[in-house]
Amino acid sequence: MRFKMDKYRNCPVCGFSIKGRSDKKFCSSKCKSIYQYENRQKKEAFYLKVDRQLKINRKLLKHHNKSGYTTLKKSELHAKGFDPNFFTHYWKTQNGEVYLFCYDYGFLSLERNGKRKYLIVQWQDYMKFDKPKK
């Protein structure tokens, strides 16, 4: 078995042959930084996707929170790109209701007269985080 690969190495970015040291992986520092940038983007793709969805959710909640206490059909928000699986934190009331928040805007699932709705609220100072138990 011959290792021709070592002799005729090509740059994984531009495809040009690599000249110089045998441990060189790219033809130039420019191609190396392109590769590292793309690799970072790939690794961060999930984080970026979550980040994007959270911002879309927050924007939609803010937009529809006209009176500070608004109910809206779930289907209406979903059609605009809202995804309730993405939220930043929650607030539990004394009644045990759990509001899910996207930053400063929150939502609660409701069923009113057989219609599935969201109640949209804005974060208030009295909504305090429970301190994590030691």
Ligand SMILES: [Zn+2]
């Ligand atoms: Zn190259």
